[in-house]
Amino acid sequence: xxxxxxxxxxxxxxxxxDREGHRQLVAIHVPGDFVDLHAYPLKIxxxxxxxxxxxxxxxxxxRTLDTILETMPALSRKLWFSTLLDAAMxxxxxxxxxxxxxxxxxxxxxxxxxxRMQSAGLSDGRxxxxxxxxxxxxxxxxITNVHTNRVLRQLREDGLCVxxxxxxxxxxxxxxxxxxxxxxDYLYIDGDLAISQQKRALS
Amino acid sequence: xxxxxxxxxxxxxxxxxDREGHRQLVAIHVPGDFVDLHAYPLKIxxxxxxxxxxxxxxxxxxRTLDTILETMPALSRKLWFSTLLDAAMxxxxxxxxxxxxxxxxxxxxxxxxxxRMQSAGLSDGRxxxxxxxxxxxxxxxxITNVHTNRVLRQLREDGLCVxxxxxxxxxxxxxxxxxxxxxxDYLYIDGDLAISQQKRALS
DNA sequence: CGGAGGTTTGACGTCCCTCAAGGTAGGTGG
DNA sequence: CCACCTACCTTGAGGGACGTCAAACCTCCG
Numbered sequence: 001x002x003x004x005x006x007x008x009x010x011x012x013x014x015x016x017x018d019r020e021g022h023r024q025l026v027a028i029h030v031p032g033d034f035v036d037l038h039a040y041p042l043k044i045x046x047x048x049x050x051x052x053x054x055x056x057x058x059x060x061x062x063r064t065l066d067t068i069l070e071t072m073p074a075l076s077r078k079l080w081f082s083t084l085l086d087a088a089m090x091x092x093x094x095x096x097x098x099x100x101x102x103x104x105x106x107x108x109x110x111x112x113x114x115x116r117m118q119s120a121g122l123s124d125g126r127x128x129x130x131x132x133x134x135x136x137x138x139x140x141x142x143i144t145n146v147h148t149n150r151v152l153r154q155l156r157e158d159g160l161c162v163x164x165x166x167x168x169x170x171x172x173x174x175x176x177x178x179x180x181x182x183x184x185d186y187l188y189i190d191g192d193l194a195i196s197q198q199k200r201a202l203s
Numbered sequence: 204x205x206x207x208x209x210x211x212x213x214x215x216x217x218x219x220x221d222r223e224g225h226r227q228l229v230a231i232h233v234p235g236d237f238v239d240l241h242a243y244p245l246k247i248x249x250x251x252x253x254x255x256x257x258x259x260x261x262x263x264x265x266r267t268l269d270t271i272l273e274t275m276p277a278l279s280r281k282l283w284f285s286t287l288l289d290a291a292m293x294x295x296x297x298x299x300x301x302x303x304x305x306x307x308x309x310x311x312x313x314x315x316x317x318x319r320m321q322s323a324g325l326s327d328g329r330x331x332x333x334x335x336x337x338x339x340x341x342x343x344x345x346i347t348n349v350h351t352n353r354v355l356r357q358l359r360e361d362g363l364c365v366x367x368x369x370x371x372x373x374x375x376x377x378x379x380x381x382x383x384x385x386x387x388d389y390l391y392i393d394g395d396l397a398i399s400q401q402k403r404a405l406s
Numbered sequence: 407c408g409g410a411g412g413t414t415t416g417a418c419g420t421c422c423c424t425c426a427a428g429g430t431a432g433g434t435g436g
Numbered sequence: 437c438c439a440c441c442t443a444c445c446t447t448g449a450g451g452g453a454c455g456t457c458a459a460a461c462c463t464c465c466g
Contacts (some may be wrong), residue, residue, distance in 0.1 A: 014294075016294065016295075016297070016298040016302075018298070018302045018303075018384055019384050022302060024297060024298045024301040024302045026293075026294045026297045026298070038287045038290065041280060041283050041284045041287055042284070042287055042291070042391065044388075044391075046291050046294065046295075046388055046389035046391075047294055047389075069276050069279065069280060070276050073272050073273050073279075076272065076276075076279065077244060077272060080244050080283050080286070081244045081245070083283070083286065083287060083290065084241045084244055084245055084286060086290060087241065087286065087289060087290035087293055088245070088249050090229075090290055090293035090294060090297060091217075091219060091229045091249065091250055091293060092219075092249075093297055094219075094227060094229045094293060094296055094297060094300065095219045095221070095227045095229070097297065097300035097301050097345060098227040098300050098342075098344075098345030099219075099221045099225060099227045099345065100221075101453075101454090102453080102454070133411085133412065133413090134412075134413070135411095135412080139301075141301075142300060142301030142302065143454075143455090144454075144455055144456080145412090145413090146413095146414085146415090146454090146455075146456080146457095147453090147454055147455070149413065149414060149415085150414090150415090150454090153414085165412080165413090181221055181222050185247075185249060186249035186250075188245065188247075188249075304421075304422090305421080305422070336443085336444065336445090337444075337445070338444080346422075346423090347422075347423060347424080348444090348445090349422090349423075349424080349425095349446085349447090350421090350422055350423070352445065352446060352447085353422090353446090353447090356446085356447095368431095368444080368445090407466105408465105408466090409464105409465090409466090410463100410464090410465090410466105411462105411463090411464090412461100412462080412463085412464100413460100413461080413462070413463100414459105414460080414461075414462090415458105415459090415460085415461100416457105416458090416459090416460105417456100417457090417458090418455100418456085418457090419454105419455080419456075419457100420453100420454090420455075420456095421452105421453090421454085421455085422451105422452090422453085422454095423450105423451085423452080423453090424449105424450085424451080424452095425448105425449090425450090425451100426447105426448085426449090427446100427447085427448085428445105428446080428447085428448105429444100429445075429446070429447095430443105430444080430445070430446090431442100431443090431444085431445095432441100432442090432443090432444100433440100433441085433442085433443105434439100434440085434441080434442105435438105435439090435440085435441100436437105436438090436439080436440100
């Protein structure tokens with residue numbers, strides 16, 4: 001592995017396989033995300049990466065990152081920050097799997113994704129197109145695809161959210177967040193412009 | 204927050220609270236861990252930190268880290284690496300919660316902790332003292348303390364592991380790892396003889 | 407038209423939660 | 437030394453959330 005990938009368009013995920021080959025997704029990536037920046041210091045990746053839809057990347061050679069680390073401490077810090085944001089999302093996902101029931105997990109994930117999509121300019125705050133099947137969603141939330149289907153029906157009937165193949169429409173943003181005990185603080189969006197600055201600096 | 208803490212002795216944890224105040228642990232720290240290094244770039248922490256036992260720290264002022272980042276790229280990279288290791292453990296914990304049943308979760312956690320304790324010089328490869336109650340273990344594994352108790356009984360009856368208040372004794376290291384689908388690669392300890400030996404024993 | 411991948415629904419089983427009660431061990435004060 | 441308290445551990449009974457298995461349906465696309 002001699003380079004890392006900045007996602008420009010489309011959606012990607014990272015996952016771990018269990019013994020039977022079933023996947024547990026550990027991250028979803030939207031345009032603007034540095035998908036595998038952590039592969040640069042780690043050298044070997046502890047998990048797999050896949051595309052969820054057609055996707056395009058900007059390729060950043062590790063030699064470029066070497067140079068940044070040697071000579072540009074401020075930018076280095078921003079790179080570090082972006083991997084820490086990734087870890088903060090992992091923690092929110094742990095909370096989701098450890099403490100929420102199936103409906104709460106889906107509600108939490110869709111609330112999180114809405115905020116991230118909005119910050120990437122891909123949601124108007126209520127509607128966004130996500131290339132996820134119900135099975136993908138199951139692999140995020142640690143439930144079966146059959147049960148995911150029932151959960152989505154309930155969210156629809158409760159007037160919280162409609163998930164139709166690729167299109168997500170949140171009818172009641174605060175209600176969905178409440179159902180999933182979602183609090184966006186961990187996404188570190190307000191105030192800090194680190195992410196958009198980072199993208200500019202690398203392009 | 205003007206400093207970060209290096210754990211010297213004792214055990215600590217990091218956790219998130221749900222609405223009713225129930226905790227989901229997202230990390231356990233053993234001596235030698237940099238508990239809240241990520242607080243330095245993040246500035247505000249998205250979760251809480253607590254001691255599990257009496258503990259002592261080395262305090263590292265953030266001004267010292269500033270200097271390191273400005274002038275010592277090689278050491279900076281090591282600091283970055285250590286936060287990435289933290290994220291890799293988060294991912295393993297996600298796998299545990301998303302894909303394993305209760306017995307598997309406990310088996311996975313105890314296997315992971317055994318390896319980490321060994322690498323910290325606190326396990327002989329089978330036995331170690333961990334200051335965790337069954338309730339703490341429940342908050343790691345996302346199950347109730349009542350069910351944790353039943354899980355521990357089963358692990359005992361299956362001859363895999365004995366968990367008695369603070370003392371953990373693994374009777375069957377490869378068996379426990381198999382039950383928890385544990386693979387130590389993500390801990391990035393290789394180079395260390397103990398681990399490659401252990402991996403051989405597991406295969 | 408047929409096939410593949412995805413969605414939806416039903417019946418039934420089980421893993422884990424909830425509630426409740428009792429047991430045990432260490433610690434403190436009389 | 438005993439009485440008691442608190443925190444933790446243990447076990448039972450019953451219920452509910454989610455998994456498993458199976459079948460049908462839908463839609464897109466070749």
